[in-house]
Amino acid sequence: MVLWYIKLLWKPDGFPPGPSGVLSFLALRKQNEPFISKAMQKLSAEYGPVIGLILLHRKFICVSSRQAAVDALSNTELLGRPKSFDFNLRTKGLIRGVLMTDGVLWKEQRRFTIKHLKDVGVGKSSLEGMILDEIRELISDLKNVVDSSSDGVIKLDNVFTTAVLNILWVMVSSRRFERGDPKMAELASCMHGFMRFSNGGPTWLSLIPILRFIIPELSGYNKLMGYIRPIRSYVEEEVAEHQRTRQVDSPRDFIDLYLEKLDEEKSRNNSTFDEEQLLATIFDIFVAGSETTSHTLGFSLLFMIFHPKIQEKVQDEIDEILQGRAPSLADRGRLPYTEATLQEIQRLGVVAPVTIPHVAEKNTKCQGYVIPKNTVVFINLWAINNDPEIWPEPTKFLPERHLNDAGECVKSEKMLNFSLGKRSCIGETLARNSLFLFFTSIMQHFHFEFPNQRDVDEELPSLEPIPGLTLAPRPCFARVIKRSV
Numbered sequence: 001m002v003l004w005y006i007k008l009l010w011k012p013d014g015f016p017p018g019p020s021g022v023l024s025f026l027a028l029r030k031q032n033e034p035f036i037s038k039a040m041q042k043l044s045a046e047y048g049p050v051i052g053l054i055l056l057h058r059k060f061i062c063v064s065s066r067q068a069a070v071d072a073l074s075n076t077e078l079l080g081r082p083k084s085f086d087f088n089l090r091t092k093g094l095i096r097g098v099l100m101t102d103g104v105l106w107k108e109q110r111r112f113t114i115k116h117l118k119d120v121g122v123g124k125s126s127l128e129g130m131i132l133d134e135i136r137e138l139i140s141d142l143k144n145v146v147d148s149s150s151d152g153v154i155k156l157d158n159v160f161t162t163a164v165l166n167i168l169w170v171m172v173s174s175r176r177f178e179r180g181d182p183k184m185a186e187l188a189s190c191m192h193g194f195m196r197f198s199n200g201g202p203t204w205l206s207l208i209p210i211l212r213f214i215i216p217e218l219s220g221y222n223k224l225m226g227y228i229r230p231i232r233s234y235v236e237e238e239v240a241e242h243q244r245t246r247q248v249d250s251p252r253d254f255i256d257l258y259l260e261k262l263d264e265e266k267s268r269n270n271s272t273f274d275e276e277q278l279l280a281t282i283f284d285i286f287v288a289g290s291e292t293t294s295h296t297l298g299f300s301l302l303f304m305i306f307h308p309k310i311q312e313k314v315q316d317e318i319d320e321i322l323q324g325r326a327p328s329l330a331d332r333g334r335l336p337y338t339e340a341t342l343q344e345i346q347r348l349g350v351v352a353p354v355t356i357p358h359v360a361e362k363n364t365k366c367q368g369y370v371i372p373k374n375t376v377v378f379i380n381l382w383a384i385n386n387d388p389e390i391w392p393e394p395t396k397f398l399p400e401r402h403l404n405d406a407g408e409c410v411k412s413e414k415m416l417n418f419s420l421g422k423r424s425c426i427g428e429t430l431a432r433n434s435l436f437l438f439f440t441s442i443m444q445h446f447h448f449e450f451p452n453q454r455d456v457d458e459e460l461p462s463l464e465p466i467p468g469l470t471l472a473p474r475p476c477f478a479r480v481i482k483r484s485v
């Protein structure tokens with residue numbers, strides 16, 4: 001037994017290079033970086049694009065180049081997920097949902113979720129109308145806030161949260177929140193806290209779960225449960241309400257479709273469909289879909305404040321092409337500079353800097369290196385978007401780099417913001433459509449700029465994100481000017 005454990009501590013032949021020792025994983029912490037993506041990149045500068053790390057019997061690899069990332073993400077032996085103690089607290093320790101499951105359960109649930117999110121709108125023109133309705137509300141609210149300020153200086157904090165949550169929530173449960181609804185504010189703040197509990201790497205609580213009994217406060221357990229409980233009980237209430245009010249054969253939304261499936265699956269042995277799974281899937285759609293989209297939009301405002309000439313150019317293009325009408329998805333090809341700017345925002349404002357960890361389900365290889373079964377694989381998307389070999393002068397904000405000689409915006413295959421392969425993001429179409437419609441509409445109706453230094457003495461716009469599982473823009477004050485449309 002002891003020999004077997006000692007063998008597990010050994011780096012196998014062919015394992016990727018990296019710092020030595022059975023605690024080499026801690027080298028990431030030693031980089032003194034709040035962003036795990038940056039810590040990985042620093043180690044990569046020393047050891048190469050694929051690094052191997054060890055934490056006692058656990059093995060990790062960090063992938064920080066595009067080529068190695070494509071190799072890893074296309075490998076069907078690397079589709080597993082680690083058993084995340086923290087994450088599974090949302091389902092009372094059960095392994096459920098889509099984000100952190102694998103095997104047959106994950107395959108069936110992912111397929112069901114993709115298919116039925118389409119049934120309730122994704123990719124349909126009705127959803128485009130619904131997104132535009134949310135945008136109209138947002139614009140009208142923002143105009144009111146600007147009007148109520150004497151000098152147009154307002155706080156930019158979660159500007160897009162309600163609208164983005166509403167789009168998801170309508171598909172899932174046919175309900176929407178009014179702006180300022182305290183329930184919505186509570187849910188959004190819990191999701192924000194949940195996403196900031198870890199920076200993407202394993203937490204002490206997930207490595208040593210027993211800490212929750214010994215030091216529940218210090219280990220963060222109490223804090224984490226404080227985020228999870230309100231989201232969970234809200235989703236539970238919503239499912240119970242659907243059970244009471246649903247009419248068989250006329251599903252209203254994703255919850256009704258799932259409840260229908262539960263009826264169908266009652267007699268199937270080993271079915272992966274159950275009520276806990278429904279709760280977890282809704283939870284996953286929220287955590288994966290709301291902060292990612294709303295934070296990308298939050299970053300879009302900051303980049304425009306920092307690059308006023310680019311903002312003007314975007315607005316000129318929108319004014320010329322749309323002539324005051326609302327944008328539609330059909331306008332995409334007609335607004336190449338706007339699209340290129342949005343793409344550049346996503347390159348530098350990469351909200352999911354590292355993919356959710358993958359796990360080797362069998363012994364396999366990546367870029368010729370040996371990856372033993374159960375190795376946890378981190379793919380550093382931030383490093384790809386900042387690689388000087390792919391993007392000359394990567395720190396510069398240059399929308400032009402996405403335009404071809406004919407002035408058309410070229411959809412960048414070089415960026416992997418939504419990941420790739422069988423575990424790629426299931427909300428990519430919804431997110432891309434939302435980002436385009438929101439960004440175009442907001443630029444059409446408002447101009448954003450730095451406030452005068454004397455107007456506010458703190459919280460000036462900053463591009464330094466708040467670390468977490470997703471990166472968040474820092475709340476700040478800005479001068480917002482209504483544009484005549």
Ligand code: HEM
Binds near residue numbers: 099296358425
């Ligand atoms: C700007 C917006 C978004 C970005 C940048 C983004 C990015 C990502 C990334 C990087 C992953 C990890 C893939 C991997 O592990 O290899 C992921 C997974 C996922 N995303 Fe998104 N996402 C966005 C929006 C959404 C939306 C709107 C939804 C809602 C439907 C969503 C649902 C999911 C789900 C359920 C997964 C897990 C897929 C799986 O494990 O099989 N995402 N996303």
